[in-house]
Amino acid sequence: MLLDATPVVIAMASDITDLAASAFAARFYSAIASAQPVGPAVRQGAVALDLAGLNEGWKPNIRARDDVELDKLILVRPSPE
DSSP states (O other): OOOGGEEEEESSSOOOOOHHHHHHHHHHHHHHHTTOOOHHHHHHHEEEETTTTTSOOEEEEEEEEOOTTTTTTOSSOOOOO
């Protein structure tokens, strides 16, 4: 199982267009890169699709290990200056 190797898995239940995937990924990874938790980053990606009119009816499926809180899991820490 993937969750044995990684704390979180994000997947889609059906196909989405390349444009929708790109819009979601741009906002999601921007949030991750600015040290925001995974949960809010996924929600921001979904909002980006809505604002761009690209809501194709899909929602990301997020699975996390039992010991992971998505709204607290930060993947990137800013470097101290």
